[in-house]
Amino acid sequence: xxxxxxxxxxxxxxxxxxxxxxxxxxxxxxxxxxxxxxxxxxxxxxxxxxxxxxxxxxxxxxxxxxxxxxxxxxxxxxxxxxxxx
Numbered sequence: 001x002x003x004x005x006x007x008x009x010x011x012x013x014x015x016x017x018x019x020x021x022x023x024x025x026x027x028x029x030x031x032x033x034x035x036x037x038x039x040x041x042x043x044x045x046x047x048x049x050x051x052x053x054x055x056x057x058x059x060x061x062x063x064x065x066x067x068x069x070x071x072x073x074x075x076x077x078x079x080x081x082x083x084x085x
Contacts, residue, residue: 015054022047
């Protein structure tokens with residue numbers, strides 16, 4: 001990926017951008033909270049856990065949408081049933 005593509009993906013993924021911003025804040029110690037290595041390590045690990053969870057959810061949503069579109073193309077007569085409230 002080139003820089004432009006990366007920036008476009010960051011615009012499309014708010015959680016990715018927020019995670020990257022948080023990571024930069026930790027590394028640069030912009031909030032003055034990470035004066036101890038253990039604290040910085042904990043915050044970085046938590047950041048990556050959240051990023052991983054969000055990324056996996058995003059991936060699952062995209063795969064579900066792709067599978068749905070694939071089925072619609074292969075079997076155009078099938079309709080999604082929605083329960084009425």
